[in-house]
Amino acid sequence: MVRVSDEGWARRLGGGTHAPVAAVVSLGVAAVGESVSRAVAGDADPQLVLVLGLLALATTAPPAFLRPMPAAVAVSAAGVLSLGLFHGLTVAGLVAQLIVLYRLGRAGGQVVATCLAVPYLVLALVRGADAMTVLAASLGLTAAWVGIARWARDEAVVHRAARQAVAESLVEHTARGERARIARELHDVVAHHISMIAVQAETARLTTPGLPAEGARRLSEIGDTARAGLTEMRRLLGVLREDAPSDIAERHPQPGLRQLTELLDDVRDTSGAGARLIVSGTPAGLDPGVELAAYRIVQEALTNARRHAPGAAVDVELHYTEEALRLRIRDNGPGPPAAAPAGGHGLTGMRERAAAVGGRLRTGPAAVGGFVVEASLPARAAR
Structure with a gap:
């Protein structure tokens, strides 16, 4: 409770544009009353009484209608003038001086707040041990530095909160990227094998x-169970891929282009359909990430062909150039369906893999019938 009260008082003094009017009016009345009573007690001239009253008002009134910096300048000028010419400063004027210096330091005016307190120190050194001058010199600097310390603490809190927000954002980004990677691996590896079980x-x-x-009934049940497993996995993939970024590069290469022959052998053995591997150009060792992306794209294209065009022959073409590796996977099936099947992530995953290594991917109906997947991946040399 004490902390909250202190924060509120500091905010009223330093955070607002103007000081509370009621507080300023109270200080002004007290300053004018003290100044006039002193002048009358000393049998001062009426004109001098008026001047002292106006000067006392000038040492307290500016915070009510000026922002922190001009208010601090006006109050300090009036206070130094009052001490320098008339050797006196009211208690209310001193309080107002401390408040404006604190407000200015709290608002970030470190240099100006310190400079405005220096004239009181000069007067104290020049005029000797005058009580009000010494108080103004010592307490003025203290008020300015306390305000500056509060400003520095608030800035540190803001920067710490900003760093924490950035750190949390990075953690969330990393988690989303990891979910996307897991989703791709589940789709490319596990879903591939479950699909092979069904086929x-x-x-x-x-x-x-x-x-x-x-036996036929049991085999049918196995196929149904595998297809149900694929449906459940797609539901899981939908959860994993929610809000996941699509540009997270693959960091754990596994198979590469040398394993394509084994992949095509598996396709021929499981589906009985024809599958050819056609290589042109000069084969070269590529970056493991590029080879993994190419393998996964071919694997997914073959899985889609088995699923949507069972029994169709598939040609897998690799064309090596100096700049790129071009993939072309074409089947002679009926072509793309009229409506894309709901829940699938295969085409999206292929595009993500191509984009992750700086390549491009296109899918659609082939010119001579069937479905075609074409990708161009950069031919970065293996390190």
């Missing part, structure tokens, strides 16, 4: 001669 079960059920009815 193999269906192929065995339809092509095995003399298969008992119970």
Whole structure:
């Protein structure tokens, strides 16, 4: 509770544009009353009484209608004039001086606040041990430095909060990127194998001669279970990919272009469809990230071909140039469906992988029928 009260008082003094009017009026009345009573007690001339009253008002009134810096300059000038010419400063004037110096330091005017307190120190050194002058010199600098310290603390709090926000943003960005990486690996590896299970079960059920009815039923159940697993995995992928960035580069290369032959052998063995690997240009060792992206793109294209064009022959073409590796995966199936299947992330994942290594990818119907996936990946040499 004490901390909250202190914060509120500091905010009223330093944070606002003008000081509270009621406080300034109170200080002004007290300053004028003290100044006039002193003058009358000393049998001063009426004109001098008026001047002293106006000067006392000038040492307290500016904070009510001026911003911190001009208010501090006006109050300090009036206070120094009062001490220098009339050897006196009211208690209310001293309080107002401390308030404006604190407000100015609190608002960030470190240099000006310190400079405005220096004339009181000069007067104290020149005039000797006058009580009010010594108080103004010592307390003025103290008030300015306290305001500056509060300003520095608030700035440190702001900067610390900004650094914390940046750190939290980086953590969130990293977490989203990791979710996107996990989603791609689940889709490219696990979903690929589950899809192969479904294809193999269906192929065995339809092509095995003399298969008992119970065996056919079990194979059908295996295929249904695999397809249900794919559906559940797509739901999981949808959760993982939510708000995930699409430009997180792959950092853990696994298979590469040398494993494409094995991949095509698996496709031929499981689906019974034709699959050819056509290589042109001069093969060269590429960056592991590029090779991984190329492998995953081919793998996903083959999985899509089995899923949407079962039994269709597939050609996988690799064309090496000095600048790029060009991929072309084409099947001779019926072509793309009229409406894209809901829940799939294959085409999105392929585009992400191509973009992650600085390449491009295009999908669509082939000119001579079927579906085609074309990608151009930069031919960065292996390190």
